[in-house]
Amino acid sequence: MTENPSLPELIDMQIRTTGPMSVATYMGLCLTHPSKGYYKGADPLGAKGDFITAPEISQMFGELVGFFFVNLWQQMGSPREFTLLELGPGRGTLMADMLRVACRAEGFRDALDLRLFETNPTLIAEQHARLEAYDPKWIDSFEKVGRGPLLVVANEFFDALPIRQFVRSDQGWHERMIGLIEGKRAFGLSPTPIPPTSMPEAVADAPLTAVLEVALAGTEVMTRLANTISTQGGAILAIDYGYARTQPGDTLQGVRRHQYADVLDSPGEVDLSAQVDFQALGNVAARAGLAVPPLLTQGEFLTNMGINDRARALSSANPGAAADVASARARLVDADQMGTLFKVLCAHSPGLQAPGFTA
Template sequence: MSALKAEIVDLIRQEGPIGIGRYMALALGHPRHGYYMTRDPFGQDGDFTTAPEISQMFGELIGLWAAHLWQAMGAPARLRLVELGPGRGTLMADMLRATRIVPGFHEAASVHLVETSPALRQRQAATLMGSEPVWHDTVAQALSGPAIIVANEFLDALPLDQFVMTPEGWRERLVGLDTTGNLAFGLAAEMEGALNVSAPAGTVFEQPTLALDIVAQVAGHVAAEGGAALFVDYGSARSGFGDTLQAMKRHGFVDPLAEPGEADLTVHVDFERMGQVALKAGAALHGPASQRDFLLALGLPQRAQALSLKADAAQRGAISAAFDRLIEPGETGMADLFKVLALSQRNLPPLPGFDLHRLPDQG
């Protein structure tokens, strides 16, 4: 039994079953044993691979998207370029490299990273050496003045609570102990508070309070101070029901309760609800678009072609494979699940990627 699993078992024995959100928070962010606090989980040698690790093209296009927005904002002399959950720093590094061609952008932009993992901060510092990033523990600390915020696979890792409709009404789904002392799912005997949602018995309803709060916070900031935010993640464009909690280890799915702290835990993002809170906070809403449509609209084919012209045969094969993985459906592609949602100050023009507006050719 892992150290964190033993700690969670002891906690449940002392206090009783815990909610899904608390379990996720411990498994991912426990200060000593949390999954993200102790390792670099990205890439082929880790547990999963994200779009920035698949190809530099992803970050380059998002970087030029950000620079285009900066120009549309009137090219303010000071801009915070913020990334939420920056992984290894790969996305930000690719964004900064691609935007060197934009006059004045690097002079105006300061890099701010919201990251709580000491292990990942160390990796980001190495990747972004020379860029002088500033780290923050919370989103609120990173937001100040005009800002462009980027979050790739960030919302899916935020803890949420789950509720199950029973013949007696909604009951919170909990993590407790079975008769052998192992972690097991169960339901609360009573419901605290009201959940005004109708559904058949057996339905699972997910309440992503933390994600909704962060999106509302970011939306309120860009609406008042200027700028935009881009959220890229897997999930649904329309709200629905269902248990989306999953665990990933060594690029395969595992039992979410088997090895807390040793496997990644994620949930699907409800983009419709994220958009609703963004609108309520005063921001303009763009999307959600599929990752495929977004990247194609930004000029992914043209970028792939430009890179291939300068590549050898092996490199061209890798570029083609990465291109397919970023936009193709199916088990190996990202097109089916991944969505892109942007929030912006209302006075900005239509944003690239959502109105079929292409970015300038990068060569």
């Protein structure tokens, strides 16, 4: 072992010392280790990074989300003080596009208390450069969300939170673990079965070898935010790739330089994620007393919010960019691109009408 061990060395040492670790523990170390985690490194976005998010594809995405939130703010009576929180703000592109639109509404800018939940120093610097005019404050816990109603946006945030995986056998469900075989990281199963009665009803008839993913970290985040919103008022908008109803399936994946990568190789250098169980998140919000309208696909949400009209307006204003605008619109809404795989969940205070979710 070197004096300054790498993250792979630290993970292997922990396995040798304490035994196999859960998938959740492994993901947490890979993504958020204090000095060596993936999200502590350089900018992972864009052509030179590992992935591209919707706000980086077109300004239309952020502008329509901005219309969504300013509409809710006005429905709440245009409170003179409110908090707008983004989870995992990336380069700040989404928020910059949102606020360029929303701050046209009288009183919105003066009432705004902007909070950003971010851990990547490189991205924090980019967020500061884009959003400095709005006096953002960076937070590291959900107890620091400010006063007044709370409006939350989370684009491709929940998919990056650690998950646990369970595999069904004829004895019950066993947690999937990561250990070492001949010095190499490998998947295995805990020898202690978990009774099927401890699993969700939705997987009661799952076949042998089926995999269930449980996102305890995601439901904990949603619980805290939903409880705050139930007290202070507001809403959360979560946009991510995932499935509408709890179901079995192994969705854990690694991405590096826009290519799929082995999740067990190069810890700290590969983006790890798993599809979001939106039913589980919605159930948490509903238990906190929030209204949860039916889930939409990203294509449905953006279309309902007026992306076609916005695309036409941008093309008319700059005819030379019309082809690029059309391509971006298609990438965001078409079923064979992001339009169907990505879903949009809203949970809000009773009495509000979520734009785009109601006819």
